[in-house]
Amino acid sequence: MADFEMRGISKSFGNVHALIDADFSANKGDIMGLLGENGAGKSTLIKVLAGVVKADSGKVELFGKPVDHSTPKAAMHAGIRVVHQELSLVRSATVAENIFITEDEKPFSRKSLKNLNKRALELFETLDVDDLDPSAYVGTLPLASCQKIEIIKAVAFDFDVLVLDEATSALTEKDTEWLFRLMEQLASQGKILIFISHRLQEVNRICTRIIVYRNGTDVRVAEKDELTTDEIVTEMLGRKMSGYYPDKENLIQDRVMLHVEDLRNETLNGISFDLHAGEILGVGGLSGQGQAALFEALYGASKCTGTIEVNGEKVRMTHPAAALAKGIALVPEDRANEGLVLPLSVKENISLASLSKFVKGGLLNFKAEREAVDEMIRELQIKTDTPEVPVVNLSGGNQQKVVLAKQLLAKPDILLMYDITRGVDVGTKREMFNLMVEHCRQGKAVLFFSTDTEELTHMCSSVYVMYEGRFKAHLEGSEITAENIIRASVGEAAI
Template sequence: MNGLFMENIYKSFGDVNVLNGVNFHVQKGEVHALLGMNGAGKSTLMKILAGDLSPNEGTITIDGIEYQFSSPSDAKKAGIGLVVQEVDTALFPSLTVYENIAADDIVETKRRPFLSWKQQKQRSEELLRQVGLSIPLNKLIHECTLHEKQLILLAKVLSSSARYIILDEPTAPLSETETKRLFDIMKQLKSQGVSFIYISHKLKEVKEICDRVTILRDGTVVHRGDVSQLSIEDMIRHMVGRSYETRKKETRTYSDQVIFEVKHLLIPKTNTTVNLQIRQGEIVGIAGLVGAGKTELAESLFAHTKTTGEWFIRGKRYTFSSPKEAIEAGICFIPEERRKQGLFMSETVRTNLTVRLLSSLTKGQWVIKRKEAEVAQQLIETLHIRPSSPHALVKQLSGGNQQKVVIGKWLQTNSDVFIFDEPTKGIDVNAKAEVFSIIRSLADKGKAILYLTSEFQELLDIADTIYVMVDGQLVKRFLAKEVTYEQLIYYSSGGDFHGTTSPFINKEETNVISS
């Protein structure tokens, strides 16, 4: 019996049932999409398959052999590979690229007394070439970009000869070119009998690359079948349990008063300078492809990296040398890598939500627990965080709920400037709508919002003004209501922004403003 079968899988955490008799079947040589809203049970099901968790009930059969995994090592030996969404949790930051790819072989040297480093480097180079990545083998992981780490991890999984590879939001950090390369690799491996379990909220990609789909809702399978038989609207309907209608962009008004401005801000990693201003209540978007320098800009604005320039908040001039100084002046930062930079993963929801408010929750050197609990519960209810217990560990929350916690810790700080770097990465359509609602409410209160993303449709849905970033520079500025998706793609891809009209721009249009 060829293929992977997970049958009657049940899993609960305390009194919370997460999986309720799930049946999941992957055929040999197919790309099988696993879909569902955040909290539907996808991650738990895959953690069971990868050996990170044990089910309360159920069986796993792979190519006719029944397995009981007690560790990730057991799953790996059975042919299961995992490319996680948060790649930093699966790589050794202080080791080199080739040492990470060869890590499993290095661990096995006790059983194999001789390890050829030359052969390991040759093998690593071959695997990197296979995933379309050309970087020095001796480069340290912590020096690599996010999309480089993603491809390195894929190369590492391929080195283990996995037959069933789990891809969790694999294209989130990838450019369109890198995504196409990944899909070409998947198709090549598919023809060799390798199967993929593809988890993504990018449903257009699911339609493009996947053969079959299983959809979970509330820990139960609500649909399985061929992807070709489902429209994107059908997928969303199964995921949320109702029809999904695209929200029409609201006409927003905001003040003419500039409350946040930077002049000659140096972005060290791109060696470029930026001038930018945001008015009171305005949502400004930064559109750029992966590698354009968006995260580097956000980190410089927050003084996360050593930089120079002038900041102006409500007319007052600042120069910052640390994030602490930026926070004290009223700047908040919601980073792209929320697990690494935005949360204390092993702490509770309450601790994470109140960490920025400790000065107002203490008496002497003691935290007033009652007051802390009240503030946390209020934020949980306001943000609709699930589960609603303030004592739940953040690492047990879905990606969408984790993101709400990252945002929530800033909401009662009376800050003026909110910087969002890829805030909807890895979250579903419902959680995305809730994040949008939070951002709009902040803007309605007069906050200055900066929204950086490679998801251009999001900017068209939420932003008032959009800048295009290419190679660390802001090359174009648009009013969001007067620009199209195609125009953003054109200029972000390096279209001539020095005067030549884009083929996507009507000759009569005159409202495109160079920054």
């Protein structure tokens, strides 16, 4: 009998069977990789364990005793801590307040902020954290810092089982290394760690064992290095997958669709480039070097100085509506807060940026809207029971598809794609890559930022690497390698 066991777990949402008699087990010191496509049941299994949803059947035991996971609070008291894929921080509270928000000692409003800051600094020293200010408000911090706070919040108190659901997807490479060191330290102390990631190179590096889920149940358990990456992908999909990245095609035309010259603001320090029709132009570099500021400026979401020309016409991007009117659409960094309205349905989210197309005589044509949405759901293979399902009920990968569908429905000429594969499975990644290529085949263009250097090397005709708000290097042809991108990312190469 294993130290930690989930047996016969089943859960349905209406006609959708998210989990079907699923099992999971691990022992002290295990770093267990939980793998599967989006929609395979991983997130539902974790929500059952965390007390977020109640299973229809099954049992959970830790060290031979039943675990009370009837509520999130009960699960935490039972020694279960979860870093969920979507952040749960209070943006109007400080870093220290967020870390200790789950305490039961006394009402939160009576806690001394000075004391919380002191305790946070002591915790940071223990965890080897030197880049967070306990008094900073979370709403002012970048996504990578918020993800790190979520992890610290989870390990701030004693626990037996720690779940990390796509915890590295928003982290910088430096912070990912920090997390891996922490995981190895916790495992050496006898903690049980469950690591969910679609970055298989990370799974192969850090996990001691893996379990693969498909169609709501477990299909394979393997020891470290027992399966190759291709074999893992085959187990996840239930079939062999070839051609993970599309073959590179020379689709670039002479026509400049987007001309940017000397773009500046508080973060950007003189950005200039041309984006041609048919081109997938890459933007690389460590997170937080100005990539988000660049994409937001091009989308009219933040102010800047400099020149922006779209198809030869000088424009002022004062608002996202202005960018959409000029054929520029953004798939943003944070899908939950910037790309979706989570309580609204799949249909409402997809059509949100294109409602004017379905208005006639001041009235919304619901039939035309539904037909357009259904077409996007089919084209992107979004897994949903009906278009009326709240988008919050979808898996992370399918939520990302909804964000992409919303932008594609607006028929943009230029797609700004910011780390679009964050937290999505290998099958969905391939679909997104194919969509990018098809977009360029139509004489349109893509500006593509990714924290995954392998994606940039396989998908882009050239790559600009950002460092401290400027382009540090411009790589073309055979120069586009992971080594060159990483070297420029840390400031070692010149443009």
